[in-house]
Amino acid sequence: MAKQLIKGNEAIVKGAILAGCRFYFGYPITPASEIAEAAAYYMPLVGGTFLQGESEVASIQMLYGAASGGVRCMTASSSPGISLKQEGISYSAGSELPLVLIDIMRGGPGLGNIAPEQGDYNQMVKGGGHGNYKLIVLAPNCAQEMCDLTMLAFELADKYRNPAVILADGFIGQMMEPVEFPAPVTELPDKPWAIHVDKNDETRLICSIELEPEVLEAHNRHLQEKYAEAEKNEVRFEEYRIDGADFVLVGYGVVSRVLQTTVDLLRDQGHRVGLLRPITLWPFPGKRIVELTGSVNSFMVVELSNGQMVDDVRLAVNGKKPVHFYNRMGGMVPSPEEIADQAVKFLED
């Protein structure tokens, strides 16, 4: 076995290149800049292109162009930069362009700070841009997954002709952990719809405008069918000590790492506690939560936000069991002990 101790942010770039991505367009922002820096270093080495765009607004449009040309391409940013990219994200979803976006979330709103937060759940999972679209959103919680889920993001983006997102936080980005890199993808999927600079291009059109309401409705129906297909096939989650649990913690990203330790602490105290970690935030593992509702007494959602994913948990639980919520914001990350204390309070209520 050959492993490399590596920062999550750098593992993303290596994973992307192994997935066949050769085009990076981005704008620097803390705490995501290592991604741009690693891409600037590695892309030209592997025959690819790194270009620092004039803005987030422009960078996502450069991806729009690159994805139109059928290549695997990516950008990375952090929360305020993602807000700026929303225009291009909506257009890319409308024009059905596969591209990969990395969001290393930081504190907000506004300029906020550069510490880890999870306040972008809504703008990525619920759609921060206009229109009836969904993004495929993957939430890694370790350096290995920063690589693996980035590779998966390219695969899913192409499979569904849709933007895919890695939603991580400053913690997972800055942390170093061992990564075992998979073999490079050598065969990329055919994209007959993309502009290939050949005689068939006259039949190809990348477009998000449609003036006829009937036609635009049909396009929207098509998008919804595609999303339904993804919901059927692509839900991913991980469970930890959930067997026999009557109290289930739910969290993603760095929080799920803290919650793993919290589960051990609470189990040591004799509480029957387990952890559900959504890996795909969209499609959300709501069905699994519905199943758990049968056997579990209550849930506790922990987020580094004002409570955004908790809405999806509550929708799935549908009032059948209590859903408790605990959060920190502004860059504060709770300790396992802090969460365990809070959980015990909920358990004793």
Next chain:
Amino acid sequence: MAEKVLTKAASFYDVYERKSGAHDVTHYCPGCGHGVLHKLIAEAIDDFGIRDQTIFISPVGCSVFAYYYFRVGNIQVAHGRAPAVATGIKRTHPESIVISYQGDGDLAAIGGNNILQAANRGEKITVFFINNAIYGMTGGQMAPTTLIGQRTTTTPRGRTVANEGFPLKMCELISTLESPIYVERVALTDPKNTSKVRRAVRKALRNQIENKGFSFVEVLSACPSGWKMTSVQAKQWMVDNLLPQFPLAVFKDVSKEIEPSERSKVVFSTENVNELLNIPSEENIRTDIPKPLTEHQNPRIILAGFGGQGILMLGLGLAQAGMQAGYHVSWIPSYGPEMRGGTANCHVILSEERIGSPTVSRPTVLVAMNLPSLEKFESQVEPGGLIIYDTSLINQSPKRKDVNVLGIPATEMADNLGNTRIANMIVLGAYIAYTGIMPKDVVVDALPIFIKHKKLIPLNVQAIEKGMAFVDKNNGHA
């Protein structure tokens, strides 16, 4: 000649099927310049034989539906972003001919920065800029190029300098940049000027065919509907008002000075990709490392000191060697609120199980390299844990009685080795000797990975040995 005028260019679709309504006419108003410019471009594409290489970018504005007509690769884009999209597709397909066709609101207002930056990067694209001094598509609002005094729906009393400033002159702006190779303003007024437009279109395309650089052609054009005039009045208004404000000229042309070159395709390759990415290929994880005593297993470590003492490097060394020794490991630098307070610190976990929280709230090991670090973290150490501290810099002992303590004059020992900065490796040696978490050879194997200056490796090995010897000499307890 007469025959050519009556024949539709092959670079137009035979039937405009993408268009709703009548499929044999364009959506442009009578007297509008777009149709003429479209025709000049399509004929040039025909004549250059580049139809299967051309990618036409349709922006927001009256030409948003250019893809109804041009029988080429078509990309319809967001308002103002055509130059950014053109950049993306041109960089992925340098063999293509990319045309960014933009109106004045699109190019000079909302996309002002996008066009300037693409021009300044010298993107090898061709930009056609239709300037009719008004927003046509949305019903006649003010454009950045609207003339002073000109009435539009958003300047109902006429544009004023006081409120809206002067009309933006894009050719003049862009020609100040170093990268563009050709910048010209032409006008669709009379046949003579129209033939100049034809020449400019062809020159701008040829520049791209020959892979020379960024070409920008501004085309003054009538908008009878927006100006609320007849076609004849509109043509006269252009001559009387637009031309004096926007003089026709070649603002820049260095295209002759540039040698033509091949437009080559990007080739996707995975050759040597692992090597290029510096991904290790050889087995580097040991499975034969004996476990330490229970009290030293699965350490959660906080390492802290002044910036410059090599604290992060010490943590990195522990994590790298720990990984090679077969442990699950995590390393995280001080981050968030922890960054304040005058200490540099990092958290390292070595574990036989998958690691949960990578942050350490209750360390089993504290390495304190200065007094503030000891004071800050001492109380957090788990009972039965270990505090290692540098007695050269910390002149008081830890107060805790329920933990093991290893004091080592690391800085003094480093000075004796001739390099103060090596104190971190002395501590690393002391830690592995005290706990038996891993043997020296694993750490030595790991050194080249995290120490950049290879010539410093022997000194680092020496320091690790000194640290280990110190612990051995003191029977593990200083």
